[in-house]
Amino acid sequence: MPTRLLFCTLFGGLLLLNACRSENEWDTSSTPYEPVYNADPSTKHVRFLAPRSTLNGGNLYTSGDYVLEEEKDAGLHVISYQDPAHPKKLAFISIPGFRAAAIKGDYLYVSNYDDLVTIRLNSFTTMQEAGRISQAWHLDDYPPFTGVLFECADTTKGTIVAWKLSEDLSGTSVKCRR
Template sequence: MKNLLRLFFLFAIVTSCVTDGSDSFERFPFDGTGYRPIYTTEEEMAKIEVIGAQPLSKPGKIYVLEPYLFINEAGQGIHIVDNSDPKNPKNISFISVAGNYDMAAKGKFLYADNLTNLVVFDISDPKAPKLTKKVPNAIPVNNYPPFDNVYFECVESKKGIVTGWEKVPMSKRPNCSR
């Protein structure tokens, strides 16, 4: 019985190991697509500013501070919309925050991620939000896409900071997966 258990554990260990990354081994089928990192520079990451209204393309979370809406734009920042007339909302400005995927608000403060940084805005006057604080390295970030069972191009830190991922066609299976 002991030998049978040893054989079982040996089999489990051998079959769970990942090979050297050659094309002969696949953890799951490759469908011809994978994720490519979107890089930005440290200077672009640090640049946070209120600019003119931008079109919504990948909206996320919404925070309501009557009559204003704060709408997250995945990876880009936060839209400010005047919703005084719900039949005719007016997109009034955009807070450009690279690597922004999440936000929360309490009272007159809006909290947002800036990749690894936490940024805090005073929104007591929603027409003129003010950056009041930046907490560096407050949020852990992983260098892989936020999806399971996908292939992706391995991150090359010399190319910059990864602020997002795009799914693209690939002619061969990338070396990285999760």
């Protein structure tokens, strides 16, 4: 029994030592990522457009005789199922930075980058924004990858809409890592 305890203690200690990474172990020769900003206020406008083809469909939400189909990063397709044998696309709700939606009662709640937008569902033909909470949640200010160097985010430059590899940045000048 004491041998087993000694072995487990030594093995656990080795695991802990291996988990520590010193400052000098980061590969600063790798190409860092930089944020892509968008400071255009129209980025946060929800628009109601003519129907269009689904390119990257996702979850479905129901409201009465209607189904809303997610289009990742773009918005929602409005589909009428009043005649279940012949569904018909009625409109597309363009929502830049769209990630999630929910329906409660007569309201549709959607994400528009870091804003929460409320849309009244009383009629899909006269849909309009009913409310907005700016910066309802915090967007990630780091790339969606681990083990990478990246330029630290500066939210004063606008909303981060993407991350890209940057050949213009020297890995040694980049201070942030994940």
